[in-house]
Each structure stands twice: as C-alpha cells, then as structure tokens.
Amino acid sequence: MKNIAVVCNYELNPARIGGMDRFFKAYNQQLLQKGHKVTWFFSGGEKFNFYSGFELHFPGQQESVETLTLNFLKNKKDFDVIVTHFVALCTPYFRELKKKNQPYIIAVDHNPRPLGGFSWEKRIKNKIKGKIYSPYIDLFVGVSKYTADCILQDYGNLVTKKVKVVYNGIDTSTYLERKEENYGKFIVASHLRKSKGIQDLIEAVALLPEEIKNKIQIDVYGEGPLEAELKRKVAQNQLEPQIAFFGSSSRLPKLMKNYSFLLQPTYMECFSLSILESLAANVPVITTPVGGNLEIISNGSNGLIFQTGNIEELNKLLQKVVNREFKIADNLSDLIKKNYSLEQMVANHINLLPCT
Incomplete structure (x- = not known):
C-alpha cells in the first residue's frame, strides 16, 4: 500500500460535473481498489454526493491549496507519492513538498500558454526556475503533445527525460x-x-x-x-x-x-x-x-x-x-x-x- 496525495488547483461544483470530475472519481476508485490510501486536496468548493468515498481537504479563507498541503504535511503522515493537477510548475512549492520523506512527485500540466508564447522576460525566468526547481519533480506530464513541447520549451533540456504525454479522456x-x-x-x-x-x-x-x-x-x-x-x-x-x-x-x-x-x-x-x-x-x-x-x-x-x-x-x-x-x-x-x-x-x- 502506498500513501498518495492528489493536489488540484480546481474547485468542486455540484452544478458543474465535467470531464475532470469524472476522471478524479475513476482514478480514486482504481487507486482504492489497488489498496492505496488517497488523500485529495482541492482549492475550493464543497463535498457533494458525486465525491462520496473521497478523503477531501479544502483550504481556509485566504489560504491556497499549496499552503494547505504543506501545513498538512507538517502535522500528518508522510506521502509516498504526490500528484499535482493545474498547479504552476517549477516553483518553491515542489522543493518544500520534497523535503519531508522525499515523495515521488508527478506534476500534470493542464495550463495553456498565451498565443505567441511568453515574453522574453518570462522565458528567461522559466529557464531559471527550471534549473532550480525541476530536480524536485520526478515526472512532468503534458495532457497533449503540444503541452509536453511547451514544458520542454519553458524549462529547458534538463527535463527532457522526465516528460511524458498522457492525453485527456472522457466517459x-x-x-x-x-x-x-x-x-x-x-x-x-x-x-x-x-x-x-x-x-x-x-x-x-x-x-x-x-x-x-x-x-x-x-x-x-x-x-x-x-x-x-x-x-x-x-x-x-x-x-x-x-x-x-x-x-x-x-x-x-x-x-x-x-x-x-x-x-x-x-x-x-x-x-x-x-x-x-x-x-x-x-x-x-x-x-x-x-x-x-x-x-x-x-x-x-x-x-x-x-x-x-x-x-x-x-x-x-x-x-x-x-x-x-x-x-x-x-x-x-x-x-x-x-x-x-x-x-x-x-x-x-x-x-x-x-x-x-
């Protein structure tokens, strides 16, 4: 059994049950069936019937989902694996996640890039962030080939061997x-x-x-x-x-x-x-x-x-x-x-x- 955390910069909304909600539910079911313990952290919303069977945590007022997970780690059991969705890549957050128990970290990139790409200042900053913080991420996942290419372009050749493509899917x-x-x-x-x-x-x-x-x-x-x-x-x-x-x-x-x-x-x-x-x-x-x-x-x-x-x-x-x-x-x-x-x-x- 592995202790797995899934961190999502995503708000739960009973009026909007979409493709990602269905993925989260099916993913949770598969992990539980395999005997793993799964703890979910969302940036907002509320628990409703669709998410029955989940261990859910939400941040307090003026608290980010990143801060929520770091505070949780200070007081609770360590995680063997941490998976992030919709969370900005290559930030100090991943270094902090890695400090306790050295979990295996998977960062799934759903974040679109602006038309025409980032400004040159942003590109330079991304390269620097890639050099400093990418070592703390074990696997980068793009939800399309385009996204995977963007990860390489943003953070440099240092991450080449750690990037995979997993396409989105629907029920x-x-x-x-x-x-x-x-x-x-x-x-x-x-x-x-x-x-x-x-x-x-x-x-x-x-x-x-x-x-x-x-x-x-x-x-x-x-x-x-x-x-x-x-x-x-x-x-x-x-x-x-x-x-x-x-x-x-x-x-x-x-x-x-x-x-x-x-x-x-x-x-x-x-x-x-x-x-x-x-x-x-x-x-x-x-x-x-x-x-x-x-x-x-x-x-x-x-x-x-x-x-x-x-x-x-x-x-x-x-x-x-x-x-x-x-x-x-x-x-x-x-x-x-x-x-x-x-x-x-x-x-x-x-x-x-x-x-x-």
Missing part, C-alpha cells in the same frame, strides 16, 4: 449521439474568460446578414469573470434572440446531441475536454489552431478551423454552416471511443505511479 458512455443535423443551432461550453474568445463570437454574429442571423441559436454554458461583460455585449448588439446564457450544467452529456456544432473561438488551450465531449456526441467543432486542438480536429473532417481572433473568418464559417455548404463526416465518436476514453486516461495515469 464516452455518458454522451448521447446526435442523429439530426440541426443546422443553425450551436453550443458553447466554456469558462467565461477573455482567453476563450467568446467576445469574438458575439462580434461575428452581430455582423451576420439578418436572414442568416434569424436562423441562428447559440446556447452558452459556463460561468466566469467575463460573464457580465459578455451579456452586456449581447444586449448592446441586440442579440438576445440569438445568444442565451445558461450557466454551468451537469446535463451537457445529454444536451450536446441537440446542436449542429460546438463553437470554441479560443486563444489558449492545452487539450480541450469540451472538444472530446462534443465529438463523443457526434457534434463537430468550430475552433482555432491553438494548443492541442489540431491533434484532434481535422479541418473539414470532424470540424472547421479558423485563425484565432479572425472575426470575419468566423462570420463566414457561420454563414456557410447555416447554408449547409459543409459536409462533415457522419460518425465522429469512434475516434474518441478508440483513443480518448476515460478508461485509457485512468490506466495511463495509474501506470505513471512508481508503485504499480
């Missing part, structure tokens, strides 16, 4: 598949922040000819700091009949099949669970060539690609879709079932552990 059995084309009905499933590019989508819709605009319905699922501004932008352009906001929803696996395309005009991405979920529901994707998107989307086959920030190009794509000028492959879900299943993701993460 394909939860997604009902689209049977009808439903042209003109689109879905956005995204955190509402500027880097997701939804403000560009609103502008693209505002520029549509009236006869096309009147045939479009876009349902936005998600929440985030840009929500109020996006709603104002919709109102200013008188697009309430076209664009509606529904907040977070755990019903997306059942709802996705009702749409013709997923819209993802993003500026930053690692390897999008939303794209996997959409394809699992047999719904093609309109997105940008950032991050690992091109590792899963083939332009004209299972989706359409436009250049990031190109509102005019997005506008034209929307018109062509509504006018049925594109023919997308009939079955999009087989690729996801074969290569990006939740079972594969969990098995691959289990295999990273030194105790298996």
Whole structure:
C-alpha cells in the first residue's frame, strides 16, 4: 500500500460535473481498489454526493491549496507519492513538498500558454526556475503533445527525460449521439474568460446578414469573470434572440446531441475536454489552431478551423454552416471511443505511479 496525495488547483461544483470530475472519481476508485490510501486536496468548493468515498481537504479563507498541503504535511503522515493537477510548475512549492520523506512527485500540466508564447522576460525566468526547481519533480506530464513541447520549451533540456504525454479522456458512455443535423443551432461550453474568445463570437454574429442571423441559436454554458461583460455585449448588439446564457450544467452529456456544432473561438488551450465531449456526441467543432486542438480536429473532417481572433473568418464559417455548404463526416465518436476514453486516461495515469 502506498500513501498518495492528489493536489488540484480546481474547485468542486455540484452544478458543474465535467470531464475532470469524472476522471478524479475513476482514478480514486482504481487507486482504492489497488489498496492505496488517497488523500485529495482541492482549492475550493464543497463535498457533494458525486465525491462520496473521497478523503477531501479544502483550504481556509485566504489560504491556497499549496499552503494547505504543506501545513498538512507538517502535522500528518508522510506521502509516498504526490500528484499535482493545474498547479504552476517549477516553483518553491515542489522543493518544500520534497523535503519531508522525499515523495515521488508527478506534476500534470493542464495550463495553456498565451498565443505567441511568453515574453522574453518570462522565458528567461522559466529557464531559471527550471534549473532550480525541476530536480524536485520526478515526472512532468503534458495532457497533449503540444503541452509536453511547451514544458520542454519553458524549462529547458534538463527535463527532457522526465516528460511524458498522457492525453485527456472522457466517459464516452455518458454522451448521447446526435442523429439530426440541426443546422443553425450551436453550443458553447466554456469558462467565461477573455482567453476563450467568446467576445469574438458575439462580434461575428452581430455582423451576420439578418436572414442568416434569424436562423441562428447559440446556447452558452459556463460561468466566469467575463460573464457580465459578455451579456452586456449581447444586449448592446441586440442579440438576445440569438445568444442565451445558461450557466454551468451537469446535463451537457445529454444536451450536446441537440446542436449542429460546438463553437470554441479560443486563444489558449492545452487539450480541450469540451472538444472530446462534443465529438463523443457526434457534434463537430468550430475552433482555432491553438494548443492541442489540431491533434484532434481535422479541418473539414470532424470540424472547421479558423485563425484565432479572425472575426470575419468566423462570420463566414457561420454563414456557410447555416447554408449547409459543409459536409462533415457522419460518425465522429469512434475516434474518441478508440483513443480518448476515460478508461485509457485512468490506466495511463495509474501506470505513471512508481508503485504499480
């Protein structure tokens, strides 16, 4: 038996049970079945029924999940393995984790990089941090080839032999598949922040000819700091009949099949669970060539690609879709079932552990 800690800069939300929540649950079950003890640390939220059977810890007010785990280590039993998700890499935190009992540390990188990369000042700082703090991380995991390449670019050749790729996966059995084309009905499933590019989508819709605009319905699922501004932008352009906001929803696996395309005009991405979920529901994707998107989307086959920030190009794509000028492959879900299943993701993460 190994004592394993999983540290996630991730908030639990009963209104948003997504792909990562399902991964955490399946991963926890597999570890417990193998006889390991698992302690989970999350940056916020609350425990609810989905997470029954977990040993969960949350930080107090004005306390980070990193501080929470370090304080826990001072007073509790040592960990043999520590796995981090969504935590910044190559920081003093990893040196502190390593001090007690020298645990095996796996750092999973889900963090997207800005379009065009970091500034030269940031690049130099990353190289320095890589030299100082990467020795305290035993394994770096990128959730796409793009992410793994970014880890090498950020922290230098010193980490080359410690970087692996484990693609995200989803529970394909939860997604009902689209049977009808439903042209003109689109879905956005995204955190509402500027880097997701939804403000560009609103502008693209505002520029549509009236006869096309009147045939479009876009349902936005998600929440985030840009929500109020996006709603104002919709109102200013008188697009309430076209664009509606529904907040977070755990019903997306059942709802996705009702749409013709997923819209993802993003500026930053690692390897999008939303794209996997959409394809699992047999719904093609309109997105940008950032991050690992091109590792899963083939332009004209299972989706359409436009250049990031190109509102005019997005506008034209929307018109062509509504006018049925594109023919997308009939079955999009087989690729996801074969290569990006939740079972594969969990098995691959289990295999990273030194105790298996």
